[in-house]
Amino acid sequence: MQAMVEDLSDEDMRALGDYYSAQKPTQGESQHRELVDAGKAIYTHGGAGGAPACLSCHREAGGGIPPDFPRITGQHESCVNEQLHAWKSGARGGKGKLMSLIVPLLSNDEIAQVSAYVASLKQ
Template sequence: MPSAFFRVFGDFRGHSLISCADMVPKHFRGWFIIVVGLLSAGGLIYWALNRPPPIDKIAHQVGERLALKGREGVAPCTACHGANGEGNFTAGYPRLAGLHPGHIAKQLQDFARNPMEMGVVMDPIPRDYSKTPRIYSDLTVFTPGTRADPVMNPIARKLTQTEMRNLGIYFGNLPFTIDPQAIDFQTLERGADLALRGKPEYGMPACISCHGPEGGGFGPHFPPLVGQPPEYLIRQIDKWQTGERDNDHLALMQNIANRMTDGDKLNAMAYFSNRSLEKVK
């Protein structure tokens, strides 16, 4: 293929774009310019959409103070999540460092939200239909998001929306290092099959199809799996299965969790605890 390409278009290595265009046969020159233009525009759009936003320095400083020292009624985040937001593998507290700021803020909002009322009690319809009470409400199969946790619920309910955002900005911009855990080969092989292939025969996609290569996370809706305590991740899947957690994007994880066995949880999470990423920020 490369040799055929160079026979038609020439070898452009070491040439400027203008000289490359001159090397292209005239009947291909228009297409060459269009293709190069589209590739350049696509690259610029990708860069614009994926470049990290500038850090709000004031929000970062305020978030840092709250994370390290807490305030009246709110304990320091670092007491459980580590001095640098690295988490606590022994106690099963998750890593916050390097998570998407929007993801952190949303989780705090969901911890603070009271569970939605299930069901509506309606009065009997009177004979005079003009006096029938009308209830206007947005109907959706997806809840705004709730997370039940005896430690985080009371803390999150004392935070303001601004404080949640500030904490997200602070922790989301902390560097972190992942230390891979030693896992036996059989568990690793089974976990890799779930992480990389899923269980398509049961309608379960591969973990990396949403959580990114190596489970490194993708955007605010799909957090990283690598570098998190396996016990924490398994506990979250358990909560999706029991309904204690109901705040996943489009109910994706709830459906996936219901297709996972206890063995699936152990194997997949062990696999991600064995993965490693470069030091990221």
């Protein structure tokens, strides 16, 4: 993303921020409905390997606690899954240091399950 925005002026960045903050959030839908219930258990109670409940930071409906804990409601299942795996492998840097400590505590199955649940969240 950095390469895409590095030539934008401060005015351009503000205009983009204004545009995206005015958009209506989307409602998600899981492609793997059979994983949603197990994902909800992880999201609300934590993972078997000691990962804390996702709702601790992202809240029950996935609205987050800006600016540190983002809204995740409406995220696509594949995107959530990809980002969680990037944190687990250490490939994702930048903001999200806490996630880089939490996600390795999740199994690959738990990542798939919580990704399905996050995609199903409605706010």
